[in-house]
Amino acid sequence: MKLKIMYISEMTRPIFPFTAIVGQEEMKLSLILNVIDPKIGGVLIMGDRGTGKSTTIRSLVDLLPEIIVVEDDLFNSDPEDYEGMSNFVREKLKKNEPLKTNKRTISMIDLPLSATEDRICGTIDLEKAFKEGVKKFEPGLLAQANRGILYVDEVNLLDDHLVDILLDSASSGWNKVEREGISIGHPARFILIGSGNPEEGELRPQLLDRFGLHAQIGTVENPRERVLIVEQRSEFDSSPDFFKKKYKEKQEILKNLLISARQRLNTVKINSNLRIRISQVCAKLHIDGLRGDIVINRAAKALACFERRNEVIKKDISRVISICLRHRLRKDPFEIIDSGEKVQETFHNIFMD
Missing domain, CATH: 1.10.8.80 (Magnesium chelatase subunit I, C-Terminal domain)
Known part of the structure; x- marks a missing residue:
């Protein structure tokens, strides 16, 4: 069965504003730092159930800046970064063909625990390759997540060999698929965000080390903050659009700050x-x-x-x-x-x- 993957920004469910989230400063800081500098290496967020891990991570969608991508490229290639380009774009450059570009918001891709290695890495149509001599590649989640964010909820329950694949790709910035002597590679530079409940098991130390940051979160203890969280959630569930309008200005300020920070990072x-x-x-x-x-x-x-x-x-x-x-x-x-x-x-x- 083929899973249909959607960008979170295209989903119908409303997104809770990042600036409305109460507490959990360590988690919010970890996410912000990775948006500013994706080379930090992602973040693993561990905490109890009901502490807002998924809500906070998905709330990043409304803050993500736009990037310039090569039109018709399956891998969101950067027209200014030759090392990070797909072979499709490189071939165009070799032929001196003009690159058409457009802007798109950085994507966030959900990786389900049921995903197979082929769904993550992509597959090669072997029948077409052998009969017609054409390397037809069906891109996977790593291709969709290139230059974006790949989110794995309950990452500590994901098979270790799949976690290895994700971390290797995130570290090298490249995904290579090999089947029956046929090899195809493509850029896979993404921010890997994992979340989970430590009661359900930790990742192996070798895998933990590959995440740039590790945020620990717990249930809010302050009674006033707990009441505020309950009230906010109730208000958001009743009227998401009205609730989001209350935080529109704060969201814009934070988004512009993130864009500015990304641009000035090298200074x-x-x-x-x-x-x-x-x-x-x-x-x-x-x-x-x-x-x-x-x-x-x-x-x-x-x-x-x-x-x-x-x-x-x-x-x-x-x-x-x-x-x-x-x-x-x-x-x-x-x-x-x-x-x-x-x-x-x-x-x-x-x-x-």
């Missing part, structure tokens, strides 16, 4: 002293590899840019370091992920010298 600097201390923290915590160092630098720059500054300060690093490192800490098999205290303690010991 943000981080001095060598801060970079050295970041690496000292990672070394002190025995973080394997250099992904932790890289992600902290990127996340701190994205945060500085979001707050309209051209240089990273200690406060930026303090705010992002826990979500960058907590899932990379070495731990016993039965130990839950550190909530961030160990990371913050090490940060203060090194940065406050």
Whole structure:
């Protein structure tokens, strides 16, 4: 049975405004940073049921900026990025054919737990290839998600080999499909967002490390905030359009800020002293590899840019370091992920010298 995949923006269900979400600052910050700099590597959001994970993630749709894509290209290729172009576009360039372009909003694709490897990666029509010598490729979800967002709810319940495929593609920026000696590849650069309930199981440490950020969320405890959330949800369910109008101005302000931050990202600097201390923290915590160092630098720059500054300060690093490192800490098999205290303690010991 072939699943029909729709862009969330095309679905009929109303989308709750991102700026109306109460609390859950760590989750919102993680999502914002990834929109500003997709190279951060996505985010894994773990929390109890009913804490607004899916609602918050899907609310990003109304904030996503437009991108320029090559017309008629199945992979949303960027006409200015040769390395990220599909072979279809590259062939046009080799023939000196003009590239027609248009604008489209960054897409968010839902990946169902029932999706097969072929549905995710795409398939090759072997009969057509052998009989007619034509490589006909049926694009999968990775093709649709290129230069966009791929969202996997309950990612901890997804088969490990499928998670491996997603993380490898997100890391390399390329998807390769091979069948019976026939090979086809295409760009697959996307922000991978996963969510789940830790009570239903955690991802393997090797997979955890591949997510750029890790956000932990819990049920709101403050009674006033709980009442506000219930009232907002009731108002939204009663009249989604009226509720969204109340937040239209805030949504526009945040959307424009994200667009501006994306455009200015390459202008943000981080001095060598801060970079050295970041690496000292990672070394002190025995973080394997250099992904932790890289992600902290990127996340701190994205945060500085979001707050309209051209240089990273200690406060930026303090705010992002826990979500960058907590899932990379070495731990016993039965130990839950550190909530961030160990990371913050090490940060203060090194940065406050």
